[in-house]
Each structure stands twice: as structure tokens, then as C-alpha cells.
Amino acid sequence: MEETAEGGLRIGALVPNSDLAYHPLVAQRYPMLASAILAGASAQLRNMASTGGNLLQRTRCAYFYDTATPCNKRTPGSGCSALTGINRIHAILGTSDACIATHPSDMCVALAALAATVHVTGPKGERHIGLVDFHRLPGNTPERDTNLAADEIITAIELPATGFVKNYTYLKIRDRLSYAFALVSVAAALELEGDTIKEARLALGGVAHKPWRDLGVEALLRGQTAKREAFMHAADALLRDAKGRAHNAFKIDLARRAVVRALTQAARATPQSQSSKKVR
Ligand SMILES: Cc1cc2nc3c(=O)[nH]c(=O)nc-3n(C[C@H](O)[C@H](O)[C@H](O)COP(=O)(O)OP(=O)(O)OC[C@H]3O[C@@H](n4cnc5c(N)ncnc54)[C@H](O)[C@@H]3O)c2cc1C
Ligand code: SF4
Numbered sequence: 001m002e003e004t005a006e007g008g009l010r011i012g013a014l015v016p017n018s019d020l021a022y023h024p025l026v027a028q029r030y031p032m033l034a035s036a037i038l039a040g041a042s043a044q045l046r047n048m049a050s051t052g053g054n055l056l057q058r059t060r061c062a063y064f065y066d067t068a069t070p071c072n073k074r075t076p077g078s079g080c081s082a083l084t085g086i087n088r089i090h091a092i093l094g095t096s097d098a099c100i101a102t103h104p105s106d107m108c109v110a111l112a113a114l115a116a117t118v119h120v121t122g123p124k125g126e127r128h129i130g131l132v133d134f135h136r137l138p139g140n141t142p143e144r145d146t147n148l149a150a151d152e153i154i155t156a157i158e159l160p161a162t163g164f165v166k167n168y169t170y171l172k173i174r175d176r177l178s179y180a181f182a183l184v185s186v187a188a189a190l191e192l193e194g195d196t197i198k199e200a201r202l203a204l205g206g207v208a209h210k211p212w213r214d215l216g217v218e219a220l221l222r223g224q225t226a227k228r229e230a231f232m233h234a235a236d237a238l239l240r241d242a243k244g245r246a247h248n249a250f251k252i253d254l255a256r257r258a259v260v261r262a263l264t265q266a267a268r269a270t271p272q273s274q275s276s277k278k279v280r
Contacts, residue, residue: 001025007161010119013052013154017107018043020051029163032189035170035271036110042179052154055108055118055134058145059101059209060089060181072098073142080142088247089183092255093208095243099142102206103135104181109205110170112213113187116159122152131157135210142209164189164201169265171272172205173258182206184255186262195225202238202263207255214238226267228260235259 001023002010009025020026021037041049063069063081070079082090082100090100108131116131135146148154167190174180185205191198200221204212217237224230235256242252265271 004158009159011051011157011159013050013156015051017041017046017049017051017054021046029165030110030114030159031163031165031271032168032170032187033107033110033114033159033163035168036106036172036185036187039170039172039182039185039272040106051107051157054105055154055157056146056148057105060104061101062086064101073101073138076141076143083245086247087245089181089206090245090248091208092242092244092248092251093204093212093239094137094210095208096138096140096142098140099138099209100245101138101142101209103145103208103210104206105211106170106172106182106185106205108135109182109185109203109211110187111157111159112211113189113201113203114159114163115201116157118154119156119158120148120152121155122149126155128158132211132213138209145209162191162199164191166269167192167266169262169271171258171262171265173254184251184258186255186258188259188262188266190221190226190263190266192226192267195227197221197224197226197230200234200263202234202259204238204255204259207242207251212238221263226263228264231260231263231267232256234263 017037021034027034063071064073069081072080091102111131118129118134169188172182172185182205187203189201200218217234221234239256
């Protein structure tokens, strides 16, 4: 891990999740990222999981792992069992008729909100991909999770200087308090001038094939008073195209309320407690 000339941070792809979350530079300058990482998996898993590996983890859709069932992501063209099956954990935004899987990472949701960049390298040289452009929507090619080419590897993640150290929250709603993937998660960060929102960041996890960030919604928040009305307006705008299925329609309202709660906590500078931080 090293500081960049621009005041940001470059994190090597092999840095373990625990080392990243507890690193003083991350804990002090990017606490939302530390929070998101510590909300994921278990202490033992975080000790082993790498930065690059977390980005490339695959969906937790049960049909993807059940080789007795059709799955377009596993076997392109075979069909999607989740469309009419048990789809409680599945996506409500950016879905297609080919796949409604979600990306399960917590870390990536915070990285999206922080406008991180993924550094990759391959035979054609190095390139940088914005985190929000790294993962893909399913479209007609759900077998492709990311825009990483088959002959490329991730070498690092770069964070810009702005870390939103004061007004931030990573809120993860899940079936159990620990060791469970997000039904919905929210990375919310604000820069305030008095009560006025100067800058806003908002990304959702557990709701789409990629961390869901909408720059238009963040623009709606800019210049507003940091109050419930503005947060509700932003939540409605963020979820405007959400589509529920037989078992996951509850996620739409859950996400709406989670956004309002996360923005409220961020505005009050009262982020979620990081209880798992003590368990290492
Ligand atoms: C039971 C369980 C619960 C979990 N819960 C959560 C959770 O709640 N939230 C959360 O965010 N995560 C969760 N995780 C994910 C976990 O934190 C790891 O990130 C994930 O399992 C990937 O493991 P890894 O880092 O060892 O990657 P690996 O398994 O080593 O890698 C994953 C894939 O990426 C490839 N790869 C790795 N590094 C690179 C690179 N630099 N360039 C190119 N390709 C690369 C590997 O070849 C492999 O195909 C959970 C995992 C498990 C098993
Ligand atoms: S949602 Fe995606 S991963 Fe799950 S069965 Fe359908 S195609 Fe496969």
C-alpha cells in the first residue's frame, strides 16, 4: 500500500482484506471503506481474502452453483432458473431476462462511492478502469461479470484523495448480523457546509449485478439541505426503475428506507458501529 502523488492511496491487489481495513491510512482517511470491508464475511475469511479476489468474487445465486439447473451465467443459453424460482436475494436494478444475479461484495460498494480506480495489466499493457465501469450489467452476456479481459490481471486499486472522513456510513442489511451477504447495503458519504450538501456519494450493494451508483441522484442532493425530505427524494430517484420479482419485491422498499437511514447517519456523523472490528 502506498500514498500517491495526488494525495490518494494505491492498494496492491494481494493486500488481504483485514490488513486493508485495519491499516491506519485506511482507518483514518477512508473509514467508509474500512466499515464496508469489516461488514463482509467473517474475521477468518477477511484475513485470507485479497483485494483483487474480493472484486472478482462471483454471485451467490444458488442456481449458479447447482449444476442440475439451467443458468445462463454458468452455461450461456441454458436459461435462468431464478426468474421463476427462489429469487429472494436477487437483483431489483439493471436486470435482464437473461440474469437477475447480484454482485455480493461489500468492499466494492464503498469503492464505487469513493470513485476508486482499478489498475489492470495484460499483454497489451496497463490500463485503468473506474470501479463503476469494472463490473458489468448482465444484458445478454451474464457469463461476463467484469470488463477485465481474459488475459489481464488486477494489479492495484487506487483511491482519490477525498475520503469523506466525517460524514459517512456503510449500512448493511442482512438476514444475520454477521457472516451473511447483504440483502441491501448502502455506502453514503456527504461533504457538508453547515447544513448544506456540497458533495454527495451514494452506492447500493445487494441490488444489482454491480455496485449501483447514479451520478444524477448525487447531483440532486448537491445544494440541498441535509434533511429527510432531500434524502427521501434521492432514495425515490435511485430506486425509480427498480423491478421486483415473486420473492424479492420487498427489497425495493428496504433499499429506499436504507438509503434514507444511511444518509441521515452520514449527515449526523454517526456511522454504523464497527462491532466486528474488535474480533480479529
Ligand atoms: C462464506 C463466505 C462468506 C462471504 N461473505 C462476504 C460478504 O459478506 N461480503 C463480501 O464482500 N465478501 C464476502 N465473501 C467473499 C470473501 O471476502 C472473498 O473476497 C472472496 O471469497 C474471494 O476470495 P479471495 O479473495 O481469496 O479470492 P480468490 O478466490 O483467490 O479469487 C477469486 C477469483 O479472482 C481471481 N483473482 C484473484 N486475484 C486476482 C487478480 N489480482 N487479478 C486477476 N484475477 C484475480 C482468482 O483467480 C479467482 O478466480 C465471503 C466469502 C465466503 C466464502
Ligand atoms: S440469476 Fe444469473 S446466476 Fe442466477 S440462475 Fe439466473 S442466470 Fe444463473
